[in-house]
Amino acid sequence: MTGHDAVFLLVALFTGGAALLTVTSKNLFHAALFLAATLAGIAGVFLVLRADFLALVQLVVYVGAVAVLFLFGLMVTRAPIGREALDGQNRGLALAVSGTLFVVLSGLIIQSFGGVRAAEVTGPGIREIGIAIFAHWVLPFELLSMLLLAALIGAILLARRESGESGEESVERRIDFGDEPSTEAGAQALPAADTAGELPAGEPVAGGER
Amino acid sequence: MTDLVLEQAVTFAAQSASLLTFDSFLLSVAAKIAFALGLFFVVPLVGGYMEHKVMARMQHRRGPVEAGPFGSLQLVADGIKFIQKEDIIPRAADKWVFAAAPGVALVPGMLIFLVIPLGPGVFALDLELGLFYALAISSISVLGILMGGWASANKFSLIGGLRAGGQLIAYELPLILAAITVAVQAQTLSLVGIVEAQSTFMLPGTDINVWFVFPQIIGFGIFFIAAMAELSRPPFDMPIADSELVFGYMTEYTGIKFAMFLLTEYGGMIIMSALMVVLYLGGWQLLPGVPLPGCDGAGGLFDCGWLGTLAGVGITLGKIMALVFVMVWLRVAYPRLREDQLQRMAWIVLVPLALLNLAVVTVAKVVF
Numbered sequence: 001m002t003g004h005d006a007v008f009l010l011v012a013l014f015t016g017g018a019a020l021l022t023v024t025s026k027n028l029f030h031a032a033l034f035l036a037a038t039l040a041g042i043a044g045v046f047l048v049l050r051a052d053f054l055a056l057v058q059l060v061v062y063v064g065a066v067a068v069l070f071l072f073g074l075m076v077t078r079a080p081i082g083r084e085a086l087d088g089q090n091r092g093l094a095l096a097v098s099g100t101l102f103v104v105l106s107g108l109i110i111q112s113f114g115g116v117r118a119a120e121v122t123g124p125g126i127r128e129i130g131i132a133i134f135a136h137w138v139l140p141f142e143l144l145s146m147l148l149l150a151a152l153i154g155a156i157l158l159a160r161r162e163s164g165e166s167g168e169e170s171v172e173r174r175i176d177f178g179d180e181p182s183t184e185a186g187a188q189a190l191p192a193a194d195t196a197g198e199l200p201a202g203e204p205v206a207g208g209e210r
Numbered sequence: 211m212t213d214l215v216l217e218q219a220v221t222f223a224a225q226s227a228s229l230l231t232f233d234s235f236l237l238s239v240a241a242k243i244a245f246a247l248g249l250f251f252v253v254p255l256v257g258g259y260m261e262h263k264v265m266a267r268m269q270h271r272r273g274p275v276e277a278g279p280f281g282s283l284q285l286v287a288d289g290i291k292f293i294q295k296e297d298i299i300p301r302a303a304d305k306w307v308f309a310a311a312p313g314v315a316l317v318p319g320m321l322i323f324l325v326i327p328l329g330p331g332v333f334a335l336d337l338e339l340g341l342f343y344a345l346a347i348s349s350i351s352v353l354g355i356l357m358g359g360w361a362s363a364n365k366f367s368l369i370g371g372l373r374a375g376g377q378l379i380a381y382e383l384p385l386i387l388a389a390i391t392v393a394v395q396a397q398t399l400s401l402v403g404i405v406e407a408q409s410t411f412m413l414p415g416t417d418i419n420v421w422f423v424f425p426q427i428i429g430f431g432i433f434f435i436a437a438m439a440e441l442s443r444p445p446f447d448m449p450i451a452d453s454e455l456v457f458g459y460m461t462e463y464t465g466i467k468f469a470m471f472l473l474t475e476y477g478g479m480i481i482m483s484a485l486m487v488v489l490y491l492g493g494w495q496l497l498p499g500v501p502l503p504g505c506d507g508a509g510g511l512f513d514c515g516w517l518g519t520l521a522g523v524g525i526t527l528g529k530i531m532a533l534v535f536v537m538v539w540l541r542v543a544y545p546r547l548r549e550d551q552l553q554r555m556a557w558i559v560l561v562p563l564a565l566l567n568l569a570v571v572t573v574a575k576v577v578f
Contacts, residue, residue: 029360036353056339056346064349071356072375126338126399
């Protein structure tokens, strides 16, 4: 066992432990924090395997954006503040899915990289990665970004529908760069009766509440 | 094991040699860590002292005068006071998350000082991915702020944390886009490489050497505004907003933990200023096209004697302090933005402008 293996083992234990705590933690916020630790641990694994660019991408995308977005979302929803606990009811299903995934993925990885010694791996430099993405693989890359963009726009559309009225643009007072009064009294002064006629019958009028 | 780690460090790092690299591996590591920690604990205090004094003078006060010569040890005295204060944890708070939050916010700042170049050879590491490293690591400290805001079990803290999260996510985009534009023009992500690229960049068609701030004045503006917002400093201090949120996510923090949040802010000021100096203001070059005394490397910036090295460090620190001065000046001069104005400014003004800037610079780079 070389020093490289020892470092890898430590990072892997940290990552695995954090992952285990993510799913066993009873508190939603703690679970999200352990998830952030797991993702950071995976960045550490990449670093040990000399994929430095991948490690930094992992940090900025998953720890800096995804995990932060989770926490942000939890704070907006009614997740309990402080030490209260929640519990999910899907243990069996989750165990089956993740177990299958683990077996399939580890089988594939061992089949592909089983003979390669981790200490001998050297990653390509940032120049080679850049040329590969933007010269040889530019079409798949752009297709993927289109896919992400479509998902993004779809998510925005879905979120807006749920809060507005059957997809129709609701009347709201847009507050510009300090031009108009931003007080609640100013928003309520908007006559709700004007908008009622234009909306489909039976829909509650939301204009005054905003 | 030492050999192996050393070999790995060589493939991961070391584009150009650091003065702190010695024959002994452990000695090099110790020297580099000491360098980064020393920077982190000393330079922000100087910035903080300057903020005290500059703000006071602009408001016709005298600022700190008693502690040390001209009150220069005021922040050290403050630090000693913070250590002595009682460490209060609210009963409803989530103890571990509450305690860990200031650390999670603080440590990324220390790590960034590893890659910031202060002068010829005066840096701990020159990573091939230096700029990306700095931006990636700095995006982690939001986590600490959200943790603090949530774990305090206080509605003001929660709202402060929420505002901080929204603001930091929004302004990270223009910040990164502006930095990418510099990397495109410099053709490298290494911070030392970007300084070198500025010393050899000529205006197209002439042989006048200029820094990147001239072709990228828009990018510099975007980076500066976004950096101020990332630091949650006035006029972008909605997450703290002492007149409405008590003290935002820091409301429940006392003593040394509060001091850690404070140090994170001052350290962040130095880091952002240092990044601006490296990306836009020519690093340790005194004036565009003027080589340092005793330097004969590329652009008169490398292979210096001790005089050139010292001059380089002095010039970088001087530029950093000048930028900190401007930040303090803006703090005194402008009122706080409203939350919706802040978000609109990031998403509707800064992000499209940064994208446009990136497109223009990329086209110009191919044409010239």
